[in-house]
Amino acid sequence: MKTIKTIIIDDEPLAIEVIENLASQIPFLEIIGSFQHPLDAILFLQNNEVDLVFCDIEMPQINGLEIVKFLEKSPIFIMITAYRDFAIDSFEVGVFDYLVKPVRMDRFLKAVNKAKEFIGLKSHSEIQQVNDDRIFIKTEGKLVKILLHEIVYIEAQGDYLKFVLKDQSYSTQATLKSIEETLVFQSFFRVQRSFIINLEAVRSIHGNLVELTTGTQISIAPNKKEELLRLLGIK
CATH class of the missing domain: 2.40.50.1020 (LytTr DNA-binding domain)
Incomplete structure (x- = not known):
């Protein structure tokens, strides 16, 4: 099974650890980077192939939605936040899914399975x-x-x-x-x-x-x- 190259962006180390623990239970997810600083994540995204991003919304310097809008060609973004109020704004900028903290394993699994199916369709070659x-x-x-x-x-x-x-x-x-x-x-x-x-x-x-x-x-x-x-x- 081909893995889905994944990164995590969150300014809180504990939040990153939670997502890393959830992802470690999904065989097809491969965490290739975790970033507390959004600008470091943007540089990584510009120079590396990434399939999926788990991203917090409210962060210093630049928020998660601004990262999505900034990238000319972006991977799938699943936003993870403690606030439900950002849902509409997230989908308007093309976010794939939206998870509310604390993230339950069943909801996390549903999101990544949907992402896996979508990525599979994208990679179908003509x-x-x-x-x-x-x-x-x-x-x-x-x-x-x-x-x-x-x-x-x-x-x-x-x-x-x-x-x-x-x-x-x-x-x-x-x-x-x-x-x-x-x-x-x-x-x-x-x-x-x-x-x-x-x-x-x-x-x-x-x-x-x-x-x-x-x-x-x-x-x-x-x-x-x-x-x-x-x-x-x-x-």
Whole structure:
């Protein structure tokens, strides 16, 4: 069973411990980080793949709802708070579920099972066939062949992937995680949580930006730059 990569955000250490204890009883939940400071959590979310976030609402510096609105592409958020008054605001910004403290195990389990089902639907890929040098994706009701060497980059856009070629692009319902598990990329590299680039399409690197042959500039996650330079043969 594939695990759901999960983090916890709460400024109260005891509240984090409660959620960690509940999550430890769910085999498919993998806690990969716990954060008392919201800004640290945002930085982690921007540079790592996370499926699910348990998040308090009222915190110093920035509250949980503001975190959801701040992230351009966010994982599933389950808000956990002592106040029922935030429920409407939570759902208006796209929060997946809303738990009131103290969290009961039965309610917690219901929320994570619903999240698991949703994540499973999101990860369903419309990549129909794979060979060593090509893929077939389902887009606009038809199967389209894409030669891997023609791909400049792949971008995650919500529940879809955008395959950008030299002179055209295609979108299909899939996630970067699912395509990484499906395809063996010999000349592709994931430079950050939303982009996979073709190493052969790299035109230049300036600071933490990589420019591709289409002129597109993509930011490189700080923990990815050294590996990218190594793959490009740059010392």
